[in-house]
Amino acid sequence: MKLDKCLKIALNMVMHSPLRSWLTIVGIVIGVASVIAIVSLGNGLQNQVNSQLSSLNANLVTLSPGFERGQGGGFGRFGGGPGGFGGAASTAVATLGKNDVRALQSISEISLINTQISGRTNVSFGGESGNLQVSGVDPKTWSQITSSKVGQGRFLEPSDKGVVVIGYSLASGFFKSPITLGKDISIEGKSFKVIGITSDTGRFDRSITMPIDDAYGVLGSTKTRDDYDNIQVVLKDGTDIDAAVAKITAVLMSSRNVKTQDFTVSSTKDLQQSVSSVTSSLTLFLTAIAAVSLLVGAVGIANSMFTSVLEKTKEIGIMKAVGAKNRDIMTIFLFNAGLIGLVGGLLGVVLGTIASSFISSLLTGSGISLPGIGGRGGGSVTLVSVDILIGVLAISVFVGLLSGVIPAYQASKLKPVDALRYE
Amino acid sequence: MEKTHPTDKPIVVLKDVWKTYSMGEVKVHALKNVSLEIRHGDFVAIVGPSGSGKSTMMNLVGCLDTPTKGTVFLESRDITKMSESDLASLRGKTIGFIFQQYNLIQNMSAFENVLLPLELQEFDDYSAEKRAAELLKLVGLGDRMGSRPTQLSGGQQQRVSIARSLAANPEVVLADEPTGALDSVTGREVLETLHRLWKTEGKTIILVTHDMNLARYAQRFIELKDGEVVRVEKNRDVQKVDYRLPEKQQGIG
Ligand SMILES: Nc1ncnc2c1ncn2[C@@H]1O[C@H](COP(=O)(O)OP(=O)(O)O)[C@@H](O)[C@H]1O
Ligand SMILES: [Mg+2]
Secondary structure (H helix, E strand, C coil): CCHHHHHHHHHHHHHCCCHHHHHHHHHHHHHHHHHHHHHHHHHHHHHHHHHHHHHCCCCEEEEEECCCCCCCCCHHHCCCCCCCCCCCCCCCCCCEEHHHHHHHHCCCCEEEEEEEEEEEEEEEECCEEEEEEEEEECCCCHHHHCCCCEEEECCCCCCCCCEEEECHHHHHHCCCCCCCCCCEEEECCEEEEEEEEECCCCCCCCCEEEEHHHHHHHCCCCCCCCEECEEEEEECCCCCHHHHHHHHHHHHHHHHCCCCCCEEEEEHHHHHHHHHHHHHHHHHHHHHHHHHHHHHHHHHHHHHHHHHHHHCHHHHHHHHHCCCCHHHHHHHHHHHHHHHHHHHHHHHHHHHHHHHHHHHHHHHHCCCCECCECCCCCCCCCCCCHHHHHHHHHHHHHHHHHHHHHHHHHHHHCCHHHHHHCC | CCCCCCCCCEEEEEEEEEEEEEECCEEEEEEEEEEEEEECCCEEEEECCCCCCHHHHHHHHCCCCCCCEEEEEECCEEHHHCCHHHHHHHHHHHEEEECCCCCCCCCCCHHHHHHHHHHHCCCCHHHHHHHHHHHHHHCCCCCCCCCCHHHCCHHHHHHHHHHHHHHCCCCEEEEECCCCCCCHHHHHHHHHHHHHHHHHHCCEEEEEECCHHHHCCCCEEEEEECCEEEEEEECCCCCCCCCCCCHHHHHCC
């Protein structure tokens, strides 16, 4: 029998499938849809992370107290300029201080040094208050190092005192009334004048940045004056970053006079590598979970195929009586299974695409933000690529075929008399 | 005036055939050392009481089953030695089946059911569709081609199955109790259709029935009893058939 005729018969079988077969298809649909939703979410995240990372200054190197092998000085720090979760939590003893800055100044590859501290503290405005992250930075260099852009007003200047630059999201949406330029906000009872607001990049930004001397005043209980949570340095253009990191490490080791490294030097490059390895393993992990549901769908198809072969035993006998060969029966049932995979895959692709845009709007619309990755207005959090759709569809058809092989073989091997006698 | 059939060349030969069914310890000998020859153009009725082995014999003649012992020849080829796909192909080309329960495929229209053997034989679409339509007209169902089996009466379904049995233009038409599920008038009309095919198309017809009234249409009787051939004889009183068909068939069922 020609293949197109086998396909026609198989199609006819699918069209007249009982409800049970459609339930099988639902299994595949869910499997395919979840693979697509999850993979697209993973890809979208990776995409956003990458674009944020690439907006970072490639020449930026961050030093933090305490030694963490391999990893950078904490993820929270990238993208948002100053801030971070304080990578030194594990080592209370080692600190970074003025001596380290002096040692760094002697390194010719370094063009800028910014010392900073940060912590959460009580901030109030217009009768409301909240607990927010406050960063103290070196007003001489911060404006040249930060990846934030100023939207209104200006950045900090060397002589500034008692002033802050705040993030766009904080200014426009945190308190009931928006904070505008020139207003005073109260931090730990001290009054600070807002001289700058960052521009709206679509990214979630509630930062408060002030000169480091002021910050010791408001974060005083947790910070020791002249100890830094981290030091950012910018290398001169064209510097070999790995060599510079090695040199900085060596210089600080000798100036601190330590045998085992008690600080961490991480470059943007390191950060990019470790972040993308985390996001890709996350994506892989999620995909594996989704693949399990696809597997469940496959078992469903196989089960449905076995039942279908039983139900169609008589028809198989009839077809054999009128001249069908084993190969024809095998082909028809394989097509049948493949079509179930295809139909399930197509519906799954549609559902998965809808689900992924739904997830995207859920994450962005509600202002939910993953650390450092906001999405408000800044494009979709998920990324559905044609490659994935086609790939998943192909997998779904393949899974259908694979799960149909044994039932189809069984069907083809039925003896015509036995099949015809089946009721 | 009657067309004489070339009855010299055997088309089906059973030689010392045994068929034994084992059900656990119990062995049922459905056929015991049966030998027979059916020639081109024969119209044979296989008769005998229920359980005598008629269907078992039909299945062997139709290559749907293989004997436990002995050999079956179809067109001089030993079916026990043929590959599955050669046998299927030979069966499809040489034999058309008509079953008691019609055995139409429920999800296919009358037309698609008749088309199926032609598709299996890889006829080109145009001639296959033309032939299927012609055959349905021949059995008086030209206006019911799109109907599904459930939308047809028993008699109409059996006519679809007759059309299907003829689709690939086989040498032999095997009919196992074709009227068993029909009332006597409809049953007689189905028999008359078969008779006409034999007469005008020169087909070899093998009819299984336990009803001697229907067997009278045949030229020869082969009587089975307890799995053995007990009588082979010529019908001296062939039923006279009135050939005003197919118009008359419009009323069947
Ligand atoms: N598949 C089978 N398994 C066991 N016994 C069978 C099977 N088919 C037929 N028989 C037995 O073989 C004998 C002949 O059956 P069958 O050929 O169907 O007779 P008939 O068609 O003349 O009524 C009966 O005793 C029947 O019970
Ligand atoms: Mg029988």
